[in-house]
Amino acid sequence: xxxxxxxxxxxxxxxxxxxxxxxxxxxxxxxxxxxxxxxxxxxxxxxxxxxxxxxxxxxxxxxxxxxxxxxxxxxxxxxxxxxxxxxxxxxxxxxxxxxxxxxxxxxxxxxxxxxxxxxxxxxxxxxxxxxxxxxxxxxxxxxxxxxxxxxxxxxxxxxxxxxxxxxxxxxxxxxxxxxxxxxxxxxxxxxxxxxxxxxxxxxxxxxxxxxxxxxxxxxxxxxxxxxxxxxxxxxxxxxxxxxxxxxxxxxxxxxxxxxxxxxxxxxxxxxxxxxxxxxxxxxxxxxxxxxxxxxxxxxxxxxxxxxxxxxxxxxxxxxxxxxxxxxxxxxxxxxxxxxxxxxxxxxxxxxxxxxxxxxxxxxxxxxxxxxxxxx
Numbered sequence: 105x106x107x108x109x110x111x112x113x114x115x116x117x118x119x120x121x122x123x124x125x126x127x128x129x130x131x132x133x134x135x136x137x138x139x140x141x142x143x144x145x146x147x148x149x150x151x152x153x154x155x156x157x158x159x160x161x162x163x164x165x166x167x168x169x170x171x172x173x174x175x176x177x178x179x180x181x182x183x184x185x186x187x188x189x190x191x192x193x194x195x196x197x198x199x200x201x202x203x204x205x206x207x208x209x210x211x212x213x214x215x216x217x218x219x220x221x222x223x224x225x226x227x228x229x230x231x232x233x234x235x236x237x238x239x240x241x242x243x244x245x246x247x248x249x250x251x252x253x254x255x256x257x258x259x260x261x262x263x264x265x266x267x268x269x270x271x272x273x274x275x276x277x278x279x280x281x282x283x284x285x286x287x288x289x290x291x292x293x294x295x296x297x298x299x300x301x302x303x304x305x306x307x308x309x310x311x312x313x314x315x316x317x318x319x320x321x322x323x324x325x326x327x328x329x330x331x332x333x334x335x336x337x338x339x340x341x342x343x344x345x346x347x348x349x350x351x352x353x354x355x356x357x358x359x360x361x362x363x364x365x366x367x368x369x370x371x372x373x374x375x376x377x378x379x380x381x382x383x384x385x386x387x388x389x390x391x392x393x394x395x396x397x398x399x400x401x402x403x404x405x406x407x408x409x410x411x412x413x414x415x416x417x418x419x420x421x422x423x424x425x426x427x428x429x430x431x432x433x434x435x436x437x438x439x440x441x442x443x444x445x446x447x448x449x450x451x452x453x454x455x456x457x458x459x460x461x462x463x464x465x466x467x468x469x470x471x472x473x474x475x476x477x478x479x
Contacts (some may be wrong), residue, residue, distance in 0.1 A: 136373050137362075141392050148389045153381050156370050157312050163367035165237040171222050175247045176205050178360045183408070187220050188353070191252040192273050195295040196408070196460045196477040200272040203247070210250040216272055223248040225300060226307050227258035230322040231314060238311060242361055243369055244303050255290075260323045261300060262289025263340070284336035287321060294433070295460065295475070298348025301341035302371040305378060308333055309370070338382050345371075345378040349462075349473040352403060402465050408477035411452040415465070426467040430476070433460055451478050 144155040166174065181188045187203040201217035210219035225244045228234065238244075252271045262280035269277040273293055280289040292300055307316065308324060308331055316324040316331050323337035333341065350372055358372045371377050379385035404413045415428075428449070430439040438461065439454055451461075461476045 136368070140368065141370065141373070144390050145392055146389055148380065149386050152390050153309060153312070156309050156377070156381070160306070160310050160367045160370065163237065163241075163365045166240040166242060166365060168222070168234075168240050171240065171242060171245055172206070172209060174242055174364050177364065178242060178357050179247050180205070187247050189220055189248050190246055190292065190296045190299065191223070191248040191256075191271060191275055192216070193295075194273050194293075195475070196458065196479060203249075213250040213254070216249055216251045219250050220247045221250040221253055222246075223253045223256070225303055226316065227319075227322075229258045230319050230324065231311075231316045232318045238307075238314065238316075241307075241310070242365055243306050243310075257290075258319065258321070259288055259290045260285070260321055260337070261304075261340075262291055264289060264291040282336060282340050285334075294348060296348070297344035298350065299354055301344035301348075302350070302354070302369060302375075302378070304333070304337075304341055305345075305371045305382065306369040309381070310367075333382065342378060342383050345375065349475070350375050351475055352407070402472050402474065404463065404474055404476065407474075408479045409451065410479060412448055412450045413463075413476065414448045416447065426465050429464045429466075430454070431462055431464070432456075433462075451476075 141159060144152060144159065147155055175187065179188045180186070181202075184202065185205075187205060187208070189199075189203060192199045192201060203220040208219050210221040213219050223246045224239075225246060226238070228239055231238050233239070249271075252275060255269055255271070255277055256275075259277065260280075262285065263282040264276040264278035265281045267276040267278040268288075275293055276291045277288065278291075280286055282289075304323065312331050313329060314331055315326040316322060317326045323334055325332050325334055332338075354369075354372050358369050362368050374390075376385070376388075377390070380388050380390060402415060402417045404415050407413065426444045428439070428441045428444040429437060430449075431437045438456055439449065456478065458478050461478060462473055463476050464471065464473045
């Protein structure tokens with residue numbers, strides 16, 4: 105039997121796509137080093153916080169200039185290899201501009217889109233300036249639009265209803281409407297609120313014996329040699345963790361920083377730690393028995409997508425008989441399947457508009473929520 109050349113190409117392409125997707129499923133499985141968190145097993149409350157501090161505090165101190173190069177590993181967009189700027193990105197849409205690594209470094213700026221710089225998400229003035237190792241801890245440093253960064257300045261994060269200034273992606277400056285703080289704040293877009301919340305929680309644990317509240321508008325307190333979150337900030341960040349679950353972007357960034365700096369953000373590896381250390385679950389005992397290197401981890405490809413998504417899991421047994429729910433940003437259920445045995449879903453068959461959605465997977469008492477961008 106003769107097979108036409110174009111059919112051979114089609115067969116090869118299908119095999120290449122299959123191998124590529126399989127490789128992506130393997131490569132994006134969690135990469136937590138074995139035994140990294142073992143010393144925190146069976147602890148809770150303050151003992152757990154102290155041990156997490158001991159685990160992550162000893163890391164490499166980077167030079168400030170080296171951050172430009174490291175951002176190429178930690179903050180590169182997967183779709184076009186440009187800078188992944190959380191102050192201009194529009195998940196589910198098209199940003200007004202992109203920055204190229206190196207050639208678009210600031211420099212001077214007079215408007216959005218001029219250049220990107222090194223944003224301290226915890227303003228350096230809060231801990232006294234160029235103080236090592238906080239000054240160059242890349243977990244809280246992001247490459248962002250220089251002009252937007254200047255508008256944010258050293259403002260705390262918060263909730264804004266009546267903005268005095270709004271960026272092209274919807275980040276806002278204005279009076280805080282979240283309880284117990286009425287000053288001017290900066291509000292990032294919803295898609296990155298969880299990222300910032302987990303960053304702040306990392307900082308308060310990693311630097312629990314450092315003063316991060318040199319300025320009064322800091323979101324931290326420092327009493328008796330210990331750094332804590334102010335109550336209003338703590339409550340808000342817990343809400344942000346819940347509303348914006350850990351994303352593949354954060355997982356990949358966490359793994360990249362571990363290779364560069366030598367430590368990890370435990371609130372990305374174990375999202376439940378937010379409630380265990382700062383919320384209503386402080387009496388629960390931490391265990392790595394069900395950890396990111398043992399529990400199933402799901403990923404979806406492509407994402408963003410124009411229609412069909414492929415679901416893959418690092419544990420094929422947990423991929424079967426899963427409960428799948430897709431809902432929109434206000435919680436409306438778009439799709440529900442309590443006995444999912446497939447590996448793909450065609451979003452076009454659901455007759456939904458382009459935008460941001462969430463896919464929740466539950467299997468064998470494990471749950472994961474993944475953001476989907478349909479475009």
